[in-house]
Amino acid sequence: MKSELLKVLRQADDYVSGQQLCSRFGVSRTAVWKAIRQLQEAGYEIDAVNNRGYRFLSAPDLLTPEEIRSRLHTGFMGQNCICLESVDSTNNYVKKLAEDGAEEGTLVLAEEQTGGKGRRGRVWETPKGKNIAMSLLLRPKIHPAHASQLTLLMAMAVGEAIRSCTGLEAGIKWPNDVVVNGRKICGILTEMNTEVDYINYVVIGTGINVNQQEFPEELREIAGSLRQNLGKETGRAAIVAAGMDELERLYDIFRKTEDLSALKDDYNRCCVNRGHGIRVMERGEAYTGTTEGINDHGELVVRKDSGEEVLVYAGEVSVRGLYGYT
Ligand code: BTN
Numbered sequence: 001m002k003s004e005l006l007k008v009l010r011q012a013d014d015y016v017s018g019q020q021l022c023s024r025f026g027v028s029r030t031a032v033w034k035a036i037r038q039l040q041e042a043g044y045e046i047d048a049v050n051n052r053g054y055r056f057l058s059a060p061d062l063l064t065p066e067e068i069r070s071r072l073h074t075g076f077m078g079q080n081c082i083c084l085e086s087v088d089s090t091n092n093y094v095k096k097l098a099e100d101g102a103e104e105g106t107l108v109l110a111e112e113q114t115g116g117k118g119r120r121g122r123v124w125e126t127p128k129g130k131n132i133a134m135s136l137l138l139r140p141k142i143h144p145a146h147a148s149q150l151t152l153l154m155a156m157a158v159g160e161a162i163r164s165c166t167g168l169e170a171g172i173k174w175p176n177d178v179v180v181n182g183r184k185i186c187g188i189l190t191e192m193n194t195e196v197d198y199i200n201y202v203v204i205g206t207g208i209n210v211n212q213q214e215f216p217e218e219l220r221e222i223a224g225s226l227r228q229n230l231g232k233e234t235g236r237a238a239i240v241a242a243g244m245d246e247l248e249r250l251y252d253i254f255r256k257t258e259d260l261s262a263l264k265d266d267y268n269r270c271c272v273n274r275g276h277g278i279r280v281m282e283r284g285e286a287y288t289g290t291t292e293g294i295n296d297h298g299e300l301v302v303r304k305d306s307g308e309e310v311l312v313y314a315g316e317v318s319v320r321g322l323y324g325y326t
Contacts, residue, residue, distance in 0.1 A: 006066060007071075012055070063083050065081040071238060084111070089116055090109065090135035090205060092115075093110075098201040107240075131210050132207065136154075141199075156246070158243050164242055170270075174294065182324065208226075211225065260298050264295065274292055278291055279320050279321070280318070280319050282318075
């Protein structure tokens with residue numbers, strides 16, 4: 001009831017009477033009052049006035065199932081939501097849940113990761129209480145060869161969530177880093193368990209630097225946070241929920257064709273590599289060229305300086321701007 005209660009109060013412009021809440025949830029006035037007290041104790045500011053009812057004032061920056069669910073507009077993504085204080089890696093946690101039969105759309109978040117994983121065996125730091133570390137379980141009925149495109153969908157969804165929640169101009173560095181002002185704000189690691197022609201499950205792990213202010217020396221030129229760009233802290237739950245809303249919308253479109261044909265124009269509009277010189281490093285070989293973006297399968301279409309057109313697959317490839325990270 002608490003997430004529904006929050007949703008009703010948050011969406012109302014004015015006070016909502018105790019009676020309205022009682023009838024809506026089919027509970028007593030005491031039960032409503034108790035739930036309100038618990039929310040206030042958890043840090044929510046809710047004004048309670050005799051004869052008028054309750055009015056939502058503000059929410060703490062909490063990652064709780066109630067806070068996230070009360071902001072979601074999805075059918076299934078994130079509806080089963082688990083929030084942990086500390087875990088080695090949310091991806092590992094969701095993989096175990098998946099093995100035990102957890103439902104599609106299950107979302108796990110952690111305030112801290114002690115063994116966060118990045119792409120290509122790198123470490124991903126998640127300092128306590130500052131950022132978003134989340135992993136989503138999907139069970140798409142698509143061919144395993146198409147699953148890596150889901151990572152691009154998540155990058156699009158996070159980009160949109162950042163734009164709508166903060167107004168910042170978030171773009172995508174191919175294939176799936178979300179960037180703001182040339183710095184990486186979000187990284188995505190997708191892991192899956194498949195048969196030859198069947199996907200058991202996909203785990204999309206997403207790390208978003210929200211309120212972190214300092215980065216280790218070696219990352220300072222590459223990584224950034226929303227806090228650094230906004231000059232103030234920003235709420236994490238709103239970004240999580242907006243990301244889930246958008247991802248579910250994109251996922252519905254993707255599943256119809258099992259490719260990015262209906263989404264690539266939107267992706268390419270956000271792609272910061274488009275129209276710029278890039279350096280591609282692939283199995284020890286490096287070359288430079290330009291790109292106009294991805295094709296229907298999420299491959300980067302690169303025109304080499306020699307004039308030859310090549311398709312670049314994500315994976316063991318590194319794409320950089322000619323003069324820096326993007
Ligand atoms: C990258 O290297 O860019 C990918 C980083 C992915 C980090 C996220 S944080 C949540 C999830 N759990 C992990 O261990 N990794 C991903």
